Amino acid sequence: MKTVLMVAEKPSLAQSIAKILSRGSLSSHKGLNGACSVHEYTGTFAGQPVRFKMTSVCGHVMTLDFLGKYNKWDKVDPAELFSQAPTEKKEANPKLNMVKFLQVEGRGCDYIVLWLDCDKEGENICFEVLDAVLPVMNKAHGGEKTVFRARFSSITDTDICNAMACLGEPDHNEALSVDARQELDLRIGCAFTRFQTKYFQGKYGDLDSSLISFGPCQTPTLGFCVERHDKIQSFKPETYWVLQAKVNTDKDRSLLLDWDRVRVFDREIAQMFLNMTKLEKEAQVEATSRKEKAKQRPLALNTVEMLRVASSSLGMGPQHAMQTAERLYTQGYISYPRTETTHYPENFDLKGSLRQQANHPYWADTVKRLLAEGINRPRKGHDAGDHPPITPMKSATEAELGGDAWRLYEYITRHFIATVSHDCKYLQSTISFRIGPELFTCSGKTVLSPGFTEIMPWQSVPLEESLPTCQRGDTFPVGEVKMLEKQTSPPDYLTEAELITLMEKHGIGTDASIPVHINNICQRNYVTVESGRRLKPTNLGIVLVHGYYKIDAELVLPTIRSAVEKQLNLIAQGKADYRQVLGHTLDVFKRKFHYFVDSIAGMDELMEVSFSPLAATGKPLSRCGKCHRFMKYIQAKPSRLHCSHCDETYTLPQNGTIKLYKELRCPLDDFELVLWSSGSRGKSYPLCPYCYNHPPFRDMKKGMGCNECTHPSCQHSLSMLGIGQCVECESGVLVLDPTSGPKWRVACNKCSVVAHCFENAHRVRVSADTCSVCEAALLDVDFNKAKSPLPGDETQHMGCVFCDPVFQELVELKHAASCHPMHRGGPGRRQGRGRGRARRPPGKPNPRRPKDKMSALAAYFV
DNA sequence: GCAAGGTC
Numbered sequence: 001m002k003t004v005l006m007v008a009e010k011p012s013l014a015q016s017i018a019k020i021l022s023r024g025s026l027s028s029h030k031g032l033n034g035a036c037s038v039h040e041y042t043g044t045f046a047g048q049p050v051r052f053k054m055t056s057v058c059g060h061v062m063t064l065d066f067l068g069k070y071n072k073w074d075k076v077d078p079a080e081l082f083s084q085a086p087t088e089k090k091e092a093n094p095k096l097n098m099v100k101f102l103q104v105e106g107r108g109c110d111y112i113v114l115w116l117d118c119d120k121e122g123e124n125i126c127f128e129v130l131d132a133v134l135p136v137m138n139k140a141h142g143g144e145k146t147v148f149r150a151r152f153s154s155i156t157d158t159d160i161c162n163a164m165a166c167l168g169e170p171d172h173n174e175a176l177s178v179d180a181r182q183e184l185d186l187r188i189g190c191a192f193t194r195f196q197t198k199y200f201q202g203k204y205g206d207l208d209s210s211l212i213s214f215g216p217c218q219t220p221t222l223g224f225c226v227e228r229h230d231k232i233q234s235f236k237p238e239t240y241w242v243l244q245a246k247v248n249t250d251k252d253r254s255l256l257l258d259w260d261r262v263r264v265f266d267r268e269i270a271q272m273f274l275n276m277t278k279l280e281k282e283a284q285v286e287a288t289s290r291k292e293k294a295k296q297r298p299l300a301l302n303t304v305e306m307l308r309v310a311s312s313s314l315g316m317g318p319q320h321a322m323q324t325a326e327r328l329y330t331q332g333y334i335s336y337p338r339t340e341t342t343h344y345p346e347n348f349d350l351k352g353s354l355r356q357q358a359n360h361p362y363w364a365d366t367v368k369r370l371l372a373e374g375i376n377r378p379r380k381g382h383d384a385g386d387h388p389p390i391t392p393m394k395s396a397t398e399a400e401l402g403g404d405a406w407r408l409y410e411y412i413t414r415h416f417i418a419t420v421s422h423d424c425k426y427l428q429s430t431i432s433f434r435i436g437p438e439l440f441t442c443s444g445k446t447v448l449s450p451g452f453t454e455i456m457p458w459q460s461v462p463l464e465e466s467l468p469t470c471q472r473g474d475t476f477p478v479g480e481v482k483m484l485e486k487q488t489s490p491p492d493y494l495t496e497a498e499l500i501t502l503m504e505k506h507g508i509g510t511d512a513s514i515p516v517h518i519n520n521i522c523q524r525n526y527v528t529v530e531s532g533r534r535l536k537p538t539n540l541g542i543v544l545v546h547g548y549y550k551i552d553a554e555l556v557l558p559t560i561r562s563a564v565e566k567q568l569n570l571i572a573q574g575k576a577d578y579r580q581v582l583g584h585t586l587d588v589f590k591r592k593f594h595y596f597v598d599s600i601a602g603m604d605e606l607m608e609v610s611f612s613p614l615a616a617t618g619k620p621l622s623r624c625g626k627c628h629r630f631m632k633y634i635q636a637k638p639s640r641l642h643c644s645h646c647d648e649t650y651t652l653p654q655n656g657t658i659k660l661y662k663e664l665r666c667p668l669d670d671f672e673l674v675l676w677s678s679g680s681r682g683k684s685y686p687l688c689p690y691c692y693n694h695p696p697f698r699d700m701k702k703g704m705g706c707n708e709c710t711h712p713s714c715q716h717s718l719s720m721l722g723i724g725q726c727v728e729c730e731s732g733v734l735v736l737d738p739t740s741g742p743k744w745r746v747a748c749n750k751c752s753v754v755a756h757c758f759e760n761a762h763r764v765r766v767s768a769d770t771c772s773v774c775e776a777a778l779l780d781v782d783f784n785k786a787k788s789p790l791p792g793d794e795t796q797h798m799g800c801v802f803c804d805p806v807f808q809e810l811v812e813l814k815h816a817a818s819c820h821p822m823h824r825g826g827p828g829r830r831q832g833r834g835r836g837r838a839r840r841p842p843g844k845p846n847p848r849r850p851k852d853k854m855s856a857l858a859a860y861f862v
Numbered sequence: 863g864c865a866a867g868g869t870c
Binding site: 009010011035057058059060061063064066071073078081092093096117121122124125178181182184185186187188189190191192193194197210211213214215216217218326330338509510512513516517638 | 866867869870
């Protein structure tokens with residue numbers, strides 16, 4: 001029997017489609033990557049009985065990157081990234097082993113049906129799948145077609161079955177347009193980002209961002225926030241005047257009337273109108289009207305609307321809201337949360353979904369009434385052909401979900417119920433009055449039936465006092481007419497919800513990527529989230545955007561994305577050649593890039609105002625080995641040392657504190673050592689600022705401290721302080737932390753393992769001798785007489801931390817003796833490899849090392 | 863270390 005491989009874009013879709021096509025009789029198993037499942041069933045295909053294997057990928061299989069050597073920032077001129085630097089496709093998520101998985105499942109299959117999402121990205125993934133799978137599939141005989149594309153616009157029985165009945169072919173042009181987008185985004189984004197980052201980081205010390213990034217989506221996103229900031233800054237309040245009239249409708253009731261002219265900006269004119277009206281005793285009714293109006297029930301919920309409400313009403317950022325929604329989805333509480341669609345599919349079981357909520361403690365009454373009286377037809381929304389709108393899938397309580405998950409679930413459910421409720425109906429009454437020559441109006445709303453606002457009370461029409469019944473020609477006594485002086489007020493910072501709307505309107509990002517872009521501009525320190533989730537640009541964000549405006553405004557305008565997309569669409573429609581469009585667009589941006597580089601002084605002028613040059617930043621910390629003057633420690637990210645005399649900058653490890661290390665110097669370059677320490681585990685090690693940036697030995701890499709230095713005789717080096725191989729990781733060595741006393745510590749120089757030992761010893765030294773059993777370096781430990789825990793009033797002892805019985809009580813490694821990795825029989829120091837470099841030869845596991853004991857041992861360290 | 867787009 002022949003086999004048909006079918007591939008969807010994500011595991012959840014593979015399952016739903018397989019269920020539909022197999023009519024529920026299928027067998028499923030997990031794939032080798034643990035993320036994707038394979039659903040098998042039998043049926044007919046091309047007029048013959050076949051076995052179907054339905055599985056999925058997880059989004060893109062491949063991602064685009066530069067060849068490795070072009071990822072070295074110091075060695076590559078960013079301008080090269082526009083054309084010279086070659087790119088390669090890499091697996092998008094190596095952990096998922098997607099290519100291998102597809103090949104295992106695809107081997108020996110005869111046909112393939114591609115069920116990827118029906119958009120350009122999906123078309124592109126089709127070809128990623130084919131690249132992986134075609135080489136291992138059975139070859140077609142006699143030109144028989146073996147590759148098919150299913151096109152569907154919703155995940156419903158009819159749509160899926162129709163798609164299966166009229167299979168087409170994947171569209172190469174659409175896929176190519178995505179290839180072009182990927183390459184453009186990569187080359188343009190990386191070139192600008194690297195150039196800006198290197199240029200400004202080399203000049204300013206207080207930028208407070210380790211990356212000055214640029215991108216066709218994130219930069220316009222930031223642009224929106226700064227645009228609002230500029231409006232606020234340039235806002236000049238204007239004074240205006242308003243007439244306000246009161247009429248008495250009853251003995252002790254009065255109505256406040258709004259002036260039909262609303263406001264005037266000239267005081268004298270306002271005064272003139274006031275003079276003309278204030279002597280009038282009576283207000284005459286000119287007209288009355290009563291109109292029944294409706295406030296529409298909401299459209300079915302899509303991602304972007306959910307994110308807007310989450311931000312504006314629930315105070316949850318888009319990234320957090322998406323994570324919460326995804327959890328609710330994987331736990332079966334809501335439907336798939338990434339969709340653009342606001343229209344329920346024809347066969348959507350609205351009543352069934354509603355019935356699930358009929359006993360919910362919060363909204364049972366509303367739901368039961370809707371079910372009894374009949375639900376309202378949802379409004380016609382937009383069908384993007386991706387997934388149904390976001391709806392609850394089962395009932396859940398506050399106690400069950402808790403916190404933000406509950407609040408989001410509650411909103412989604414109330415929104416769903418609202419979509420099948422009736423519109424809110426109210427009566428709008430208006431009365432217009434004439435006082436002298438001037439017209440005034442007053443209006444009021446009365447709710448006729450609350451409709452959906454019952455389940456969404458925050459949307460309800462506010463209660464207002466009802467208006468008196470009257471008709472044209474009636475008169476009321478004027479209570480008072482007064483003139484109010486007011487001022488126009490500036491707009492406030494952009495809310496996240498407004499930003500999402502702007503991004504959606506200008507086609508910046510997608511439902512899935514909008515939260516990522518917003519998160520990016522926060523993390524890069526371009527904007528901060530203020531109360532009410534308003535986005536306030538930082539100095540850095542403002543300077544960047546103003547700089548682009550000055551040099552080349554197109555770089556920050558929202559049209560930058562849409563202009564490129566227009567070109568890409570030509571590729572997708574087969575109207576333009578992929579190579580030509582790519583080449584042309586790259587050429588345009590390459591010119592822009594060179595112009596930007598040449599004009600960077602324009603942006604720099606703005607930077608100078610807000611930021612301080614490296615030499616003026618930070619505080620003197622340690623001496624430079626070249627000029628022996630103090631270098632300044634710049635704490636702002638990325639933390640580094642700067643020698644203003646030599647004009648050199650030395651990066652330091654991030655996320656920790658840096659101190660001078662006893663004015664000790666590196667024997668290789670005379671730089672003063674600094675001590676890095678991390679808060680959480682109390683780990684610390686010395687490092688030489690020069691060696692950290694310029695590794696002194698061939699077996700060392702950039703970013704290594706003295707605890708990884710292979711200097712044979714320096715007292716701070718791994719060679720002198722290393723004890724033995726790490727108990728957890730493969731390549732690490734346990735190194736004595738010479739600064740850790742009196743709570744002495746030994747820490748791995750690669751992983752997070754830390755062990756505490758010899759508390760209160762006043763000196764611990766690593767001896768040149770090694771343990772005869774395990775080859776670890778012996779430790780020489782001195783205690784004060786009063787505090788010595790050693791037997792028989794001894795104050796000094798030398799032994800192996802792993803094997804010595806005296807040390808067993810004093811080291812948290814006390815169980816280590818019989819199963820320390822040193823027993824594995826690897827070459828030790830005797831073989832001349834240097835202490836701590838001892839490694840187990842590959843493929844020679846030690847039979848004496850029981851696995852469970854190793855994990856028990858590991859527990860002591862972490 | 864960089865983009866944006868999928869998705870877990």
